[in-house]
Amino acid sequence: MILADAGCEVTVWGRRQDIVDAINTTRTNPDYLPGLELPAGVRATTNPAEAARDAEFTVLTVPSQTLRANLAAWLPVLPPDTVLVSLMKGVELGTAKRMSEVIEEVAKAPAERVAVVTGPNLAGEIAGRMPAAAVVACRDETVAQRLQAACHTPYFRPYTNTDVVGCELGGAVKNVIGLAVGIADGMGLGDNSKATLMTRGLAETTRLGLAMGADPHTFSGLAGMGDLIATCSSPLSRNHTFGTNLGRGMTLQETIAVSTQTAEGVKSCESVLDLARRHDVDMPITETVVDIVHNGKPPLVALKELMSRSAKPERR
Ligand SMILES: NC(=O)C1=CN([C@@H]2O[C@H](COP(=O)(O)OP(=O)(O)OC[C@H]3O[C@@H](n4cnc5c(N)ncnc54)[C@H](O)[C@@H]3O)[C@@H](O)[C@H]2O)C=CC1
Numbered sequence: 046m047i048l049a050d051a052g053c054e055v056t057v058w059g060r061r062q063d064i065v066d067a068i069n070t071t072r073t074n075p076d077y078l079p080g081l082e083l084p085a086g087v088r089a090t091t092n093p094a095e096a097a098r099d100a101e102f103t104v105l106t107v108p109s110q111t112l113r114a115n116l117a118a119w120l121p122v123l124p125p126d127t128v129l130v131s132l133m134k135g136v137e138l139g140t141a142k143r144m145s146e147v148i149e150e151v152a153k154a155p156a157e158r159v160a161v162v163t164g165p166n167l168a169g170e171i172a173g174r175m176p177a178a179a180v181v182a183c184r185d186e187t188v189a190q191r192l193q194a195a196c197h198t199p200y201f202r203p204y205t206n207t208d209v210v211g212c213e214l215g216g217a218v219k220n221v222i223g224l225a226v227g228i229a230d231g232m233g234l235g236d237n238s239k240a241t242l243m244t245r246g247l248a249e250t251t252r253l254g255l256a257m258g259a260d261p262h263t264f265s266g267l268a269g270m271g272d273l274i275a276t277c278s279s280p281l282s283r284n285h286t287f288g289t290n291l292g293r294g295m296t297l298q299e300t301i302a303v304s305t306q307t308a309e310g311v312k313s314c315e316s317v318l319d320l321a322r323r324h325d326v327d328m329p330i331t332e333t334v335v336d337i338v339h340n341g342k343p344p345l346v347a348l349k350e351l352m353s354r355s356a357k358p359e360r361r
Pocket residue numbers: 060077106107108109111115132133134135166167168169305306307309
């Protein structure tokens with residue numbers, strides 16, 4: 046919708062013929078965004094070759110853990126000079142790779158042909174064309190500027206950044222912190238707890254970023270603090286909602302059963318912790334989320350452990 050509103054011709058690939066038909070005939074996607082009427086510049090197809098034909102930009106947005114297999118299947122039909130754009134906010138399980146790294150590896154594309162769009166962009170609000178800003182990150186600033194122009198509309202304001210590592214980490218780790226804040230909200234712990242988790246969550250994100258060569262300023266921008274605030278404050282966030290259900294006492298299986306859309310943090314908390322261990326970085330909130338979500342630790346026990354960690358100066 047954003048790209049079409051900015052004047053691009055857009056072809057969406059989808060797996061399900063019924064959704065593709067609905068987009069082409071009624072200009073709506075009834076299962077995901079029923080209130081949204083898509084602009085005339087958007088067409089849909091189940092044929093990846095048709096979607097990719099002559100594409101200046103190929104925007105990739107499937108659940109992060111499925112990117113590698115999907116991209117490998119699409120590779121034969123992608124134009125050789127297309128810019129590969131990730132909207133995904135996850136880290137691959139097993140390899141601990143960021144999505145741009147998976148893209149570079151699978152497509153054998155140089156970093157200059159891979160970009161990331163991230164920031165506080167809850168889909169439900171974007172669909173209502175409510176004002177939002179974002180970050181378009183690419184190692185090659187001229188490519189970032191081309192993409193910035195392609196998605197700049199009166200309601201969507203993209204900024205460029207060349208710190209791809211920091212932008213991607215901001216997006217992936219905020220989902221894990223969003224789960225933590227959701228759990229705290231579900232337990233009824235109040236706004237001081239929420240502010241503490243967000244602030245200390247951003248501190249551990251920044252520690253990881255520094256160890257991985259990111260620019261620390263990125264984490265106080267839209268891809269860091271901006272997205273963290275949106276995710277941790279909004280009932281539209283799937284990660285926040287998932288955490289709230291856990292904090293209210295639902296089991297993991299019950300929570301998964303009522304979640305119809307992707308909450309990336311549920312899987313990526315493990316790959317983010319993996320990254321932290323590979324870089325020897327302490328990420329206590331992420332570790333706590335893994336313990337609650339995957340190791341069955343009761344939230345009250347986890348809370349006591351977090352609060353009884355040794356006292357230390359704020360900046361460490
Ligand atoms: N929804 C949002 O507000 C935002 C989402 N994102 C990111 O976008 C990415 C995708 O999330 P959403 O589209 O929101 O999730 P979603 O759950 O709403 O939609 C996922 C789509 O992928 C399809 N899908 C599932 N498994 C698949 C597979 N194996 N192969 C191909 N397609 C598959 C589903 O049918 C569905 O159409 C995530 O990384 C998320 O963090 C980023 C910014 C905002």
